[in-house]
Amino acid sequence: MDDIKKYTIGALVSNRSGVLTRISGLFARRGYNIESLTVCATEDPALSRMTIILKGDEYMLYQMIRQMDKLEDVKKIGCANELDCVYRELMLVKVKAGAAERNQIVQIAEIYKAKVVDLSKDSMVLEITGDPEKLDAFVAVVEPYGILEMQRTGVTVLARGTHTLKDRDCYGDHVN
Amino acid sequence: MMKLKGAEILINCLLEQGVDTIFGYPGGTVLDIYDALYRNGKIKHILTAHEQGAAHAADGYARATGKVGVCFATSGPGATNLVTGIATAFMDSVPMVAITGNVGLNMLGRDSFQEIDIAGITIPITKHNYIVKDVSELADVIRQAFYIANSGRKGPVLIDILKNVQIAECEYEPQKPYALKSFDIDAEKVRRTAEIINAAAKPVIIAGGGVISAGASPYLKELAAKLNAPVAYTLMGKGAISDRDPLCIGMLGMHGTFTAAKAIMASDTIIALGSRFSDRVALNRDLFANGKKVIHIDIDNAEFDKNVKTTVRVLASVDRYIKEVLPLLAPKSGEWMDEVQTFEEGEKLKVDTSIMAYKILKKACAAAPKDSPVVADVGQHQMWAAQFYSAERPRQFLTSGGLGTMGYSMGGAIGAHFGTGKLVTVVVGDGCFNMNMNELSTAVTNDVPLVILLMNNSVLGMVRQWQKIFYERRFSQTTLNKKTDYVKFAESFGARGLRINSEEDIDGVLAEAYTYAEKNSAPVLVDCIISRDENVLPMIKPGQTYDTQLEKMED
Numbered sequence: 001m002d003d004i005k006k007y008t009i010g011a012l013v014s015n016r017s018g019v020l021t022r023i024s025g026l027f028a029r030r031g032y033n034i035e036s037l038t039v040c041a042t043e044d045p046a047l048s049r050m051t052i053i054l055k056g057d058e059y060m061l062y063q064m065i066r067q068m069d070k071l072e073d074v075k076k077i078g079c080a081n082e083l084d085c086v087y088r089e090l091m092l093v094k095v096k097a098g099a100a101e102r103n104q105i106v107q108i109a110e111i112y113k114a115k116v117v118d119l120s121k122d123s124m125v126l127e128i129t130g131d132p133e134k135l136d137a138f139v140a141v142v143e144p145y146g147i148l149e150m151q152r153t154g155v156t157v158l159a160r161g162t163h164t165l166k167d168r169d170c171y172g173d174h175v176n
Numbered sequence: 177m178m179k180l181k182g183a184e185i186l187i188n189c190l191l192e193q194g195v196d197t198i199f200g201y202p203g204g205t206v207l208d209i210y211d212a213l214y215r216n217g218k219i220k221h222i223l224t225a226h227e228q229g230a231a232h233a234a235d236g237y238a239r240a241t242g243k244v245g246v247c248f249a250t251s252g253p254g255a256t257n258l259v260t261g262i263a264t265a266f267m268d269s270v271p272m273v274a275i276t277g278n279v280g281l282n283m284l285g286r287d288s289f290q291e292i293d294i295a296g297i298t299i300p301i302t303k304h305n306y307i308v309k310d311v312s313e314l315a316d317v318i319r320q321a322f323y324i325a326n327s328g329r330k331g332p333v334l335i336d337i338l339k340n341v342q343i344a345e346c347e348y349e350p351q352k353p354y355a356l357k358s359f360d361i362d363a364e365k366v367r368r369t370a371e372i373i374n375a376a377a378k379p380v381i382i383a384g385g386g387v388i389s390a391g392a393s394p395y396l397k398e399l400a401a402k403l404n405a406p407v408a409y410t411l412m413g414k415g416a417i418s419d420r421d422p423l424c425i426g427m428l429g430m431h432g433t434f435t436a437a438k439a440i441m442a443s444d445t446i447i448a449l450g451s452r453f454s455d456r457v458a459l460n461r462d463l464f465a466n467g468k469k470v471i472h473i474d475i476d477n478a479e480f481d482k483n484v485k486t487t488v489r490v491l492a493s494v495d496r497y498i499k500e501v502l503p504l505l506a507p508k509s510g511e512w513m514d515e516v517q518t519f520e521e522g523e524k525l526k527v528d529t530s531i532m533a534y535k536i537l538k539k540a541c542a543a544a545p546k547d548s549p550v551v552a553d554v555g556q557h558q559m560w561a562a563q564f565y566s567a568e569r570p571r572q573f574l575t576s577g578g579l580g581t582m583g584y585s586m587g588g589a590i591g592a593h594f595g596t597g598k599l600v601t602v603v604v605g606d607g608c609f610n611m612n613m614n615e616l617s618t619a620v621t622n623d624v625p626l627v628i629l630l631m632n633n634s635v636l637g638m639v640r641q642w643q644k645i646f647y648e649r650r651f652s653q654t655t656l657n658k659k660t661d662y663v664k665f666a667e668s669f670g671a672r673g674l675r676i677n678s679e680e681d682i683d684g685v686l687a688e689a690y691t692y693a694e695k696n697s698a699p700v701l702v703d704c705i706i707s708r709d710e711n712v713l714p715m716i717k718p719g720q721t722y723d724t725q726l727e728k729m730e731d
Contacts, residue, residue: 022299
């Protein structure tokens, strides 16, 4: 097996019930290791966009893209080139925060450009957006205060510049 | 434009697609469809004994003709009974449209009587499937389903039509079937394959099922002749080249010929046409093509580098590729083929011609009407049929390869008959026959001329063979020892029953069987008594390489 890496795959899929089942079923049955999967609306109401982070080797990446491409509901698919893309993820974190810790946490939040979206006697909810590494770093810093619960949306990705997934005629040279 | 009920729209759309035969079984949620079928009266419907038989028949029809096979079933158990048949078609890329009814929208999701999520169940075994909830979508869904089933790498599509959709009315306008799109072929890659082939001293062509799907046999013949290259076929590719063609070296794989194994070992370049290097062919996927150039032509992009690493791959149908590459190829001399001929001489000494299976199948092949289809079930008899029963043309030899569905043959043969109008030979083991022997009644009722060669060894022969090799002869649950008298069984179903007890019976019984079946357009079952210790040889063990072919077995 080749080196295990993280790959980001973008796919435009029909916005219909059952599509997610078809795709997640495919991953399960072929044994692909998915780290995150997001589905969201796009500028075209007929299409949804999926962003999938695959943990695997090149063999798995190629197989996954090609197998997904065979599904009728997958209209376009491509592997994102890390350097040419903007990655964003949103996270909500509920941190244990009594009166004594509150100020310190607010300071940390300012440095990371996180927002306080809820405050109670013993806790705080923080909202932060950024690339996954920034979110990881933020978690590491607030963790000592005690994380009560947190949620990450998963990664969404867009290519820089004018080109779009829709315009790509194929998966990109490195795959085809 | 005219206003029709959903069920009538379905029948009309099937007629648009040129459907002439449907295999199926009625039930509560398809009553309206069956009523529309009855009133329309233009499509022949074959009522099988079981929905699995209907699915296999639709599959056999499709394999024998190249057209899309169609089956009907009701909701719930009717639909789930189709599942094995759909999976069989999926694994072998057979175009099929399966249509099921389901409860009405107001009952859906309430665990109603005979309600089942057949679309959910069949996601992994269909190219695509639909649940039709609105009659306005129905016509287009049916047209798309046929297009999907028949385009690219072919396969089954399921349409689940809710009861309310069958009853609701909608405007209907007839349309022509969608034209199949042809897509671009990468000329640069074709040129690179030509370079490799021109430089090759010892090329071997592997013909897979894709050659047959693409109707590429005439082109394959041209290619092989120009290169003077041996052609080995996979189980799914049997018939892609005539077994009598001097360049044909027989089947490749676990139970392939000695010649094909030697040729693969000695070759420097493998040209795989419409073949997916399954584990029964490549065996050891890492060592199969060790040090050789591999050219892979396939219509399914996901097959490239899945099992065997390729040197150059071309995404195209096989016919299209050969048409493009032929002008770029230089003819080759017969030197390599002369070497291959020496392997063939060696092989003649190795084939065990003493086994009854060999004698019966060789003689059946000669006795059967020329070019008539043969359907093999799954197991030892299937491999013997692949080894000993010559196929002259594509779509003559039909069998469940990928899924290996025991019980395929009876339904498959009924479908093949209705597709071709020909007498069909069935090669089936007693294990397989017991799985779907109910369909003998379908063959009798519908005057289907079949010669059923029941290779009766009272054991599950292939599993037993593996128990001999890998489990120190512990024959766990593979001895059948049924008391069934298959001749009487056949007679009780209204079919003719004959028996071959020993070698002397073969000629006479076969002649009688084929004459009777053809003259009376009726099925004949021939109970062929064979030893439980006849083995399928040669054999390469799973995961092994082609130089480890087993030629003999201790009994």
